[in-house]
Amino acid sequence: MSGSExxxxxxxxxxxxxxxxxxxxxLHAADGEMALRNAxxxxxxxxxxxxxxxxxxxxxxxxxxxxxxxFFAPSGDKxxxxxxxxxxxxxxxxx
Amino acid sequence: MSFDxxxxxxxEDNDARWAFGTGFEDPLAGVDxxxxxxxxxxxxxxxxxxxxxxxxxxxxxxxxxxxHAPELEDEVAIANIGLDLLxxxxxxxxxxxxxxxxxGGEDHYxxxxxxxxxxxxxxxxxxxxxxxxxxxxLLVFSAWRLALLTRLAGSRDPVLAAVADKGVKEVTYHRGxxxxxxxxxxxxxxxxxxxxxxxxxxxxxxxGELFATHPVERALAEAGVxxxxxxxxxxxxxxxxxxxxxxxxxxxxxxxxxxVSGRTGRDGVHTEAMGHLLAELQSVARAHPGATW
Numbered sequence: 001m002s003g004s005e006x007x008x009x010x011x012x013x014x015x016x017x018x019x020x021x022x023x024x025x026x027l028h029a030a031d032g033e034m035a036l037r038n039a040x041x042x043x044x045x046x047x048x049x050x051x052x053x054x055x056x057x058x059x060x061x062x063x064x065x066x067x068x069x070x071f072f073a074p075s076g077d078k079x080x081x082x083x084x085x086x087x088x089x090x091x092x093x094x095x
Numbered sequence: 096m097s098f099d100x101x102x103x104x105x106x107e108d109n110d111a112r113w114a115f116g117t118g119f120e121d122p123l124a125g126v127d128x129x130x131x132x133x134x135x136x137x138x139x140x141x142x143x144x145x146x147x148x149x150x151x152x153x154x155x156x157x158x159x160x161x162x163h164a165p166e167l168e169d170e171v172a173i174a175n176i177g178l179d180l181l182x183x184x185x186x187x188x189x190x191x192x193x194x195x196x197x198x199g200g201e202d203h204y205x206x207x208x209x210x211x212x213x214x215x216x217x218x219x220x221x222x223x224x225x226x227x228x229x230x231x232x233l234l235v236f237s238a239w240r241l242a243l244l245t246r247l248a249g250s251r252d253p254v255l256a257a258v259a260d261k262g263v264k265e266v267t268y269h270r271g272x273x274x275x276x277x278x279x280x281x282x283x284x285x286x287x288x289x290x291x292x293x294x295x296x297x298x299x300x301x302x303g304e305l306f307a308t309h310p311v312e313r314a315l316a317e318a319g320v321x322x323x324x325x326x327x328x329x330x331x332x333x334x335x336x337x338x339x340x341x342x343x344x345x346x347x348x349x350x351x352x353x354x355v356s357g358r359t360g361r362d363g364v365h366t367e368a369m370g371h372l373l374a375e376l377q378s379v380a381r382a383h384p385g386a387t388w
Contacts (some may be wrong), residue, residue, distance in 0.1 A: 006166075030279075034275070034279075037272065037275065038171075038172065040268075041175050042168060042171055045175060
């Protein structure tokens with residue numbers, strides 16, 4: 001398949017009631033416009049989405065699995081960072 | 096909302112019938128299906144068969160692209176377009192059945208009519224060519240059909256109006272898909288330009304037929320139910336001129352493909368390709384009549 005010559009794009013779709021775009025998969029396309037159309041045809045066939053973002057996979061800077069521990073382990077024992085140690089007054093709404 | 100499963104965030108509610116994606120709509124919900132007063136049921140049925148056969152036959156040609164498309168992504172796109180047209184065909188053939196008082200109309204019309212009873216334009220049935228020919232055919236077909244459906248949305252028949260309203264959104268996408276590829280190929284390399292021009296030349300002799308008014312179409316247009324295709328040529332020419340200019344292609348200077356004594360697809364006179372297409376389309380239903388799956 002000559003598709004391997006086309007760059008890889010990552011696809012993000014926002015659902016009807018979802019507030020965020022969510023990563024749903026990837027595809028090949030010659031450019032962003034084609035990626036958007038391909039994403040529509042591949043990832044919204046079952047009435048999933050109301051908005052699509054595509055981004056070249058090569059443009060994403062990702063954390064490395066090798067750095068998992070130095071990146072994420074230090075936050076594992078700091079339960080006090082969750083704001084659950086307060087008494088919330090009854091008249092404070094939306095908490 | 097959990098983000099462990101990306102699809103979970105996309106669903107509207109937990110409808111168990113669907114893996115993901117909900118909120119499906121019945122295009123005919125709430126539509127009065129009785130044939131309006133003053134509309135000839137036989138004429139309405141014949142007209143629905145014309146527009147339904149256009150969609151059914153081109154849908155079949157598009158389905159033939161499964162496992163043949165140049166890219167996986169385009170294979171899905173072509174199948175989606177085929178399914179859109181199949182959906183339009185089902186509604187239109189069912190409407191013809193309702194007008195004729197025939198139960199199970201859509202299967203009867205699709206599988207148990209013979210070639211001269213099919214009323215599709217010959218453009219739809221042409222042998223499957225290369226990808227550029229597909230793009231050219233889809234561009235011509237959807238530019239024409241979009242112009243038609245846009246006007247049909249104002250039909251006095253509420254079912255035809257609802258089918259057209261649904262179809263406008265679908266065919267707008269089909270036209271965009273085809274136009275984008277026509278421009279990419281036409282304005283691409285020398286080789287892709289040549290192939291795109293050849294594809295356009297293959298389908299162009301069947302363009303004139305799209306705008307020739309059949310007596311059924313004239314009668315239904317006069318009754319405010321159908322659309323006279325002759326009135327669509329201006330919009331079609333404008334759209335094609337715009338796309339072909341961007342694609343650095345010329346409008347082909349080719350005369351119309353001959354019919355038989357002036358009779359063409361709308362009269363049930365088809366090309367050689369049609370018999371082969373129907374043989375494949377109808378063989379299973381005819382070998383196992385009444386079978387369900």
